[in-house]
Amino acid sequence: MATETLLALGLYLLLGRWLVGLTSSLRDPAFAALNIGAVYYFFYWNNEQRFPVKFQLVLNLIFVAYLFALYVQYLAMRRWSDQPGWQPWIAFFIPILFLIVIRYAPVKELAALVSPSLGRLIERRPDFTLNAVMVGFSYIAFRSSYLVLEVRNGVVPKPGLWQYFGFAIFLPTLSVGPISPYRMHHQGFVPSNKPEIPVGRAALRVLVGAVKNRFFGPLLNQLTYTGLLLDEHPHHLIDLPIAAVAYYLYLYCNFSGFCDIAIGSAGLMGIPVAENFANPLVARNLGDYWNRWHITLSHYMRDVVFSPLSKFLVRTFGPKNANHAIALTILVVFLLVGIWHGVGWNYAAFGVAHAAGLIAHHYYTIYLKKWLGRERFAAYNRNRAIHAVSVALTFSYVSACLFLFANDGESMARIFSMLRL
Template sequence: MPPGLTHFFSNSLMLVTLAVPFLLFPLAAWVVLRCTSGKMRMALFAIVNLIFALGVCISRGTYGVRLHDVKEYFIFSTAMFVVYVALVAVQYLLLEKKLGSWLPLFFPILILILVKYVPRQWTQGFVPAPFSNKVFADFFLGLSYMAFRLTYMVHEIRNGIVPLPSFAEYLSFAFFVPTLSIGPINPYSAFHKSLEAPDRTLTPIGRSWARILIGLTKYIFLGNLANQLTYDGLLADGLPHLWIDFPIAVAGYCAYLYLNFSGFCDIAIGVSGLLGIHVHENFDRPFSKRNLQEFWAHWHITLTDYMRDMVFVPLSKSLVRRFGPASTPHCIALAIAIVFVLMGIWHGAGWNFVIYGLWHAVGVVVVHYYTLFLKKRLGKARYAKYRENRAIYHIANAITLAYFALGLIFVTNSMHGLKIIFGAFRPM
């Protein structure tokens, strides 16, 4: 077959495999939820989610795969997906049988660490040749989000917020297609309540369609425009650049990340809303916040909430008990630092992600101590006036955005990539 025709069919197959799961899933899931009931309803809903989750996993690597490799990719990806489902099922068995107090909670995190951070060379002989350029963790779609969803579900069950789900509902929640790949990290309590007592005031049809349209506009159109001004789009062209291009790339990548990430979340929330399933918001005007503490309460909200409930609260309480109430401000600062280092590591393997975590740990801890200083120095009334001052707000907001945007350089670039970027600049 001529190379041009091969490329055409490869791209066509990519478009079909990407579109089918997202276009047909809402219809298939709606039919199951609307036309069936009882145990059959939940079992069929689980099957629908598993089928389309497999379709999404297969579609991820179709682009660029030669036609004679498609069959091998399909077989290997299907096998890996079966392993994925089996691992998730083991966590349910641990939870159902109550095998130890900590094992059901930490099992998903352990799998995440083993799969995501295993040295790449260890899997080179296992991964078939057509996929040797892929990281082993790529075959476990959304594994980081999966691990956090499942551990938080254990937390909710143990605190009596929700009952233990049936195995079918558990699989439906774990592999719920709209939130499978990049979140939001929707809690099981919201998912369970939506199935048991759907509330259309939370998921109106018109607003759900609007969210999908807004998300598509951000993700496909605006995100691609912003991508032209990112580090890769602007600086990685092999040509020398003036230093003025650096702040442009910093702002460009920040805009691209927001449009891409929040756009996908809008689509996920909208598709879920069409089915009557309420998914928590992940962004709430983060760029309008005055400091990093407020920023992180409104950026990637579900991750922040998870780290607060699962790490920060128990860790800070434990530290205060250990060192005494007088040390509370310092215990909180230490807990904040640990949380953000863990969040950096969660984003990926490599020293650049550790630095990213430390970057925000320092920033939020400084805000923590500065706030304590102002409250003590100004008193309640003067501190309230300080907060109301618009000039101070705009200065603080600009500093916050600049600090956040600059820190993103460690997320998008490896240490080697940073050397390439800074090597591209020449004196003005």
């Protein structure tokens, strides 16, 4: 099966590179069809490892609904994205509304209303959720909504149907991102603006990502909460920080490794993709961390939520309260970041924990600038000892916050029940 998958991926990349290089009118529909077919093959066709064969009809129907949702998003973008006033926001929020439905719709209850036998079939699969089978829709929703803003602001021309599908369902960035904007994707299809992406460098990027994702990730996972603590045996308290650090490193290798593979694979086809990581392990504060970790999500939240909301709050409460307005905006942004990552109170708590750290750093920086003055503050930032301590504290805080990200309430209770002094 692994050999078959690798051969299919190789064929996908070769066909993709050939299609991207074409200049005929068939290029865009063929490229969209290639990605639609690839997504169906890799995530919906004969997926016995996740679901039994009897689920195939259900998966096929869900895939049709998946494509229909994308088509509705496309129609909304075409209709409203370049209209004046508030109308583009209709097109902007439609993908977000689809995402909310996919995340929170009571699938089992709705299936039982349609067909009792279908409801019983799904009831026997607790892992069956729309979010699990509508692969990558959270990334599609953010890319599609951001595309509306790109068109509204005149950054890119309004894409046609096949261009939209080739972008929205682009296989390398589908399931784990990055949330790369349409303007970068479109560059790969414009000969006069096409960036040079050496094949060797792209192939090396795929190899590096595979080593991080498939070798170092599983190795580190043996020391995470699941691999080390959730084994029904007592553990010394020291195992908790070990698991916290291991989980942070595991998540970095797993996530950044997958992004390396996505960026390298897209590069092999000649399509540029935005970078998503810039060595976040050496961040000196949480603001620096979010400029290095999941960069495309940070940029999306900055452009879509932080900038407009902070300006609105400053206008509302006045310039004298600008610092408090920024702090409130940070809380809203990271609460949304937490909720976007998953369903459950622990994800919201994860976002609030990061917001608390960022707000504390925000006020601490204001205090330092007033107390030290410009020159001494600059010297403070250049001090190597302070830099080293800042990096260590940031690394520790991020590791601690990820405890909320990695575990639901039941897992947290089990972990604490296993710890001994």
